[in-house]
Amino acid sequence: MDLGLNEEQEMLRKSAREFLSKECPKKLVRELDESDTGFSRDLWKKMAELGWIGLPFPEKFGGNGGTLFDLIVLLDEMGYNIVPGPFFSTVVLSGFTLLEAGSDEQKQSYLSKICSGEMVMTFALTELDGTYLPKSIETAAKNKGNHYVLNGTKLFVPDANIADFMLVAARTKSSSNPEEGISIFLVDAKSPGVRVTLLKTLGRDKLCEVVFEDVKVPEKSLVGKLDSGWPIIKSILRKATVAKCAEMVGGAQASLDMAVNYAKERVQFNRPIGSFQAIQHYCANMVTDVDGSRFITYKAAWTESEGLPSDMEVSMAKAWTSEAYKRVAVLAHQIFGAIGFTMDHDMHLYFRRAKAGELAYGDADFHREIVAAQLGL
Amino acid sequence: MDFKFTAEEEAFRQEVKDWLKAAIPPRWRELPTGFWQETEESWKLSRQFQRNLGSKGWLAPAYPVELGGAGLGHIKRLILAEELTYHDAPVSIETEITVNWVGMALQHFGSEQQKKDYIPRIAKGDIIFCLGYSEPNAGSDLASLQTRAVEQGDTYVINGQKTWCSYAHYADYCWLGAITDPDAPKHHNMSMFVVDMKNPGITIRPLINVIGCHSFNEVFFDDVRIPKDSLVGVKNNGWFQLAMALDFERSGVQTAAVNKLLLDHMVNYARTNKRGGKLLSKDPILRNLMAEMAIEIEVARMLCYRIAWIYSKGGHSNYESSQAMIFGSELLRRISDAGMQVLGQYGQLAYGSHRAVARAEMCRSYLASLSIGVGGGTNEIQRNIIAMRGLGLPRK
Numbered sequence: 001m002d003l004g005l006n007e008e009q010e011m012l013r014k015s016a017r018e019f020l021s022k023e024c025p026k027k028l029v030r031e032l033d034e035s036d037t038g039f040s041r042d043l044w045k046k047m048a049e050l051g052w053i054g055l056p057f058p059e060k061f062g063g064n065g066g067t068l069f070d071l072i073v074l075l076d077e078m079g080y081n082i083v084p085g086p087f088f089s090t091v092v093l094s095g096f097t098l099l100e101a102g103s104d105e106q107k108q109s110y111l112s113k114i115c116s117g118e119m120v121m122t123f124a125l126t127e128l129d130g131t132y133l134p135k136s137i138e139t140a141a142k143n144k145g146n147h148y149v150l151n152g153t154k155l156f157v158p159d160a161n162i163a164d165f166m167l168v169a170a171r172t173k174s175s176s177n178p179e180e181g182i183s184i185f186l187v188d189a190k191s192p193g194v195r196v197t198l199l200k201t202l203g204r205d206k207l208c209e210v211v212f213e214d215v216k217v218p219e220k221s222l223v224g225k226l227d228s229g230w231p232i233i234k235s236i237l238r239k240a241t242v243a244k245c246a247e248m249v250g251g252a253q254a255s256l257d258m259a260v261n262y263a264k265e266r267v268q269f270n271r272p273i274g275s276f277q278a279i280q281h282y283c284a285n286m287v288t289d290v291d292g293s294r295f296i297t298y299k300a301a302w303t304e305s306e307g308l309p310s311d312m313e314v315s316m317a318k319a320w321t322s323e324a325y326k327r328v329a330v331l332a333h334q335i336f337g338a339i340g341f342t343m344d345h346d347m348h349l350y351f352r353r354a355k356a357g358e359l360a361y362g363d364a365d366f367h368r369e370i371v372a373a374q375l376g377l
Numbered sequence: 378m379d380f381k382f383t384a385e386e387e388a389f390r391q392e393v394k395d396w397l398k399a400a401i402p403p404r405w406r407e408l409p410t411g412f413w414q415e416t417e418e419s420w421k422l423s424r425q426f427q428r429n430l431g432s433k434g435w436l437a438p439a440y441p442v443e444l445g446g447a448g449l450g451h452i453k454r455l456i457l458a459e460e461l462t463y464h465d466a467p468v469s470i471e472t473e474i475t476v477n478w479v480g481m482a483l484q485h486f487g488s489e490q491q492k493k494d495y496i497p498r499i500a501k502g503d504i505i506f507c508l509g510y511s512e513p514n515a516g517s518d519l520a521s522l523q524t525r526a527v528e529q530g531d532t533y534v535i536n537g538q539k540t541w542c543s544y545a546h547y548a549d550y551c552w553l554g555a556i557t558d559p560d561a562p563k564h565h566n567m568s569m570f571v572v573d574m575k576n577p578g579i580t581i582r583p584l585i586n587v588i589g590c591h592s593f594n595e596v597f598f599d600d601v602r603i604p605k606d607s608l609v610g611v612k613n614n615g616w617f618q619l620a621m622a623l624d625f626e627r628s629g630v631q632t633a634a635v636n637k638l639l640l641d642h643m644v645n646y647a648r649t650n651k652r653g654g655k656l657l658s659k660d661p662i663l664r665n666l667m668a669e670m671a672i673e674i675e676v677a678r679m680l681c682y683r684i685a686w687i688y689s690k691g692g693h694s695n696y697e698s699s700q701a702m703i704f705g706s707e708l709l710r711r712i713s714d715a716g717m718q719v720l721g722q723y724g725q726l727a728y729g730s731h732r733a734v735a736r737a738e739m740c741r742s743y744l745a746s747l748s749i750g751v752g753g754g755t756n757e758i759q760r761n762i763i764a765m766r767g768l769g770l771p772r773k
């Protein structure tokens with residue numbers, strides 16, 4: 001057993017911390033949070049140059065040849081700093097889908113453009129009931145000879161407002177088994193009939209409604225096999241879930257660090273508030289939550305990265321981290337007192353993301369149910 | 378024991394409910410709800426509502442009738458507060474501060490002239506006070522405040538900075554704590570003043586809270602001259618008066634009522650919305666969660682009722698108020714979180730968003746609930762009070 005990072009991963013972590021604190025200061029985070037795009041092309045270009053966008057993808061498509069685990073290390077740091085933008089939707093949701101299910105031609109023309117930073121992509125998966133269950137996919141794709149016609153509404157789609165292309169999960173066949181008959185299409189976001197509405201969210205992330213109205217997509221836009229999209233989606237959801245956990249672990253770590261530093265500095269009753277037992281106990285609880293979340297997340301990432309069965313590990317990580325990050329963020333707020341309740345303070349940036357992270361890819365209840373099933377219950 | 382309200386009290390509750398039906402302007406129901414008056418429009422609507430409430434004597438129900446109140450007993454006040462909050466009436470922290478903190482303290486410690494000048498206008502809803510307690514270095518440790526009031530001829534000259542002053546930008550007066558004897562030890566050096574906010578030398582700077590709402594402010598006093606008779610009570614005795622003012626009956630029933638309101642809304646939502654093809658109200662996890670919340674609200678309510686009951690028997694609550702405040706505020710966090718869970722992905726939709734549910738009340742209360750264990754004395758300080766004052770545990 002080795003619970004440490006290897007040398008390259010340590011370096012990645014260190015350089016990511018330095019790069020992001022310089023290139024993505026909280027001033028930029030706020031600007032992007034408050035903007036309608038949430039996207040800095042400049043920062044995107046720099047991240048592409050560093051090889052981050054192609055980090056887990058093969059070199060022959062312009063990637064860096066790293067692993068999912070490497071990406072997790074980076075996402076931990078991105079969560080620590082907070083990096084608004086379409087990294088998650090482009091790299092995790094879309095890049096892995098193309099890598100796992102795309103044809104060689106699709107990989108050549110799309111995955112390599114993702115790696116180079118030329119293309120922003122997202123995955124339009126969830127629909128009106130906001131769940132990650134196959135039966136809630138109702139958007140229909142009808143075969144009309146050499147093309148398909150898409151109709152339906154996707155909701156809570158990240159970064160659709162700026163995406164060049166979208167992967168879309170749609171029903172191509174009705175079946176009594178909801179897992180059957182789902183296919184994935186690669187759709188140009190500028191296609192006639194695609195309508196994107198930006199939602200205003202607590203997390204200030206750019207979630208959208210995407211309506212498809214008689215959208216024509218060529219037959220060659222099918223990603224993977226017809227009617228057999230669900231197993232791919234499941235595999236992508238596993239990766240997305242553990243990747244989201246990594247971001248959340250980073251955010252929880254940052255919340256802890258900020259609160260502990262403040263507890264050492266803020267003086268009330270002639271002593272630092274960190275000398276009060278109440279505050280000390282909070283900090284002790286927080287650090288235990290952060291460390292626990294990191295280990296359970298990294299274990300899940302490692303399991304998935306090694307190609308081992310990981311449903312149980314991933315769900316355990318998400319169930320635990322979703323709630324742990326929230327606990328940590330609330331306690332951090334409590335330690336800051338009124339100052340943490342202001343827009344100008346950074347703490348709410350994390351508090352918001354703790355909730356957004358919890359909702360993404362299934363909350364704790366959703367994942368505990370998976371754990372229960374895995375236990376044979 | 379008897380947990381029933383009397384027939385007369387029940388009739389009073391009904392009277393309040395009936396009155397509220399017509400009294401809350403429909404437009405209020407379209408604006409972002411609860412916690413804070415967010416916009417000019419909501420502020421104006423709520424001021425008008427408060428005047429209407431005042432004309433019934435219900436804005437300051439505890440005040441004697443001749444001072445503009447309704448002379449209601451503790452139980453009826455509890456009922457009134459509960460119904461106002463449960464029906465999301467346009468009353469908020471500004472009324473609590475003006476009527477319950479400042480008005481009660483003025484009645485206790487003010488001169489006859491001061492009572493005449495302020496109490497009836499408070500009761501009618503004509504004037505609003507802000508609280509000038511906290512300073513950048515005096516939060517929980519309020520006694521280390523530094524704002525000075527220096528006697529000069531027939532005036533006091535005030536210099537210093539206050540912070541977190543809720544609604545200072547709308548307030549007519551500030552209820553200010555300032556040092557009047559810098560050489561005296563802590564707790565014996567401070568006095569309370571009523572300061573007209575129109576005085577030259579007062580600068581107000583907005584602080585925006587995490588909801589994005591301008592509710593509190595920094596207030597700077599630069600050589601602000603106020604008449605000598607602005608001092609309330611005994612000079613250098615302000616700390617004692619302030620501590621007393623914090624002790625006037627505060628049942629905290631408003632928080633319990635907000636919790637109930639949010640629970641009822643989420644139950645309603647669960648009964649009419651589906652997820653994964655299933656009615657949310659049939660989901661065993663959500664059922665369990667909402668049942669737990671209903672139970673906790675019942676506990677919260679009893680902790681609040683106890684306080685009103687203690688006062689109605691002529692007693693004085695001590696650590697019991699802290700218990701109610703801690704439980705209610707922490708429950709608001711749990712309730713808001715539960716509400717978010719019931720709403721699923723829709724919970725994160727903010728006010729004004731496409732597809733937001735019920736003016737995004739859950740999302741807003743999820744953010745607002747962060748402040749509720751901080752303002753008015755943090756939950757840690759409340760726990761210290763329970764331990765030391767309630768349980769007699771040693772201070773050091």
Ligand SMILES: Cc1cc2nc3c(=O)[nH]c(=O)nc-3n(C[C@H](O)[C@H](O)[C@H](O)COP(=O)(O)OP(=O)(O)OC[C@H]3O[C@@H](n4cnc5c(N)ncnc54)[C@H](O)[C@@H]3O)c2cc1C
Binds near residue numbers: 339509752755758
């Ligand atoms: C929404 C809102 C409205 C407000 N409105 C007003 C207003 O109108 N007028 C006004 O004057 N003030 C107002 N306040 C300020 C409020 O009274 C203070 O925030 C509060 O007293 C706490 O002070 P602080 O924020 O400086 O926190 P601090 O006192 O710095 O506390 C920081 C942390 O240390 C903990 N701590 C401090 N001392 C101890 C101890 N002895 N033992 C254990 N833990 C301790 C606290 O509990 C907290 O967790 C408002 C605050 C809020 C959030």
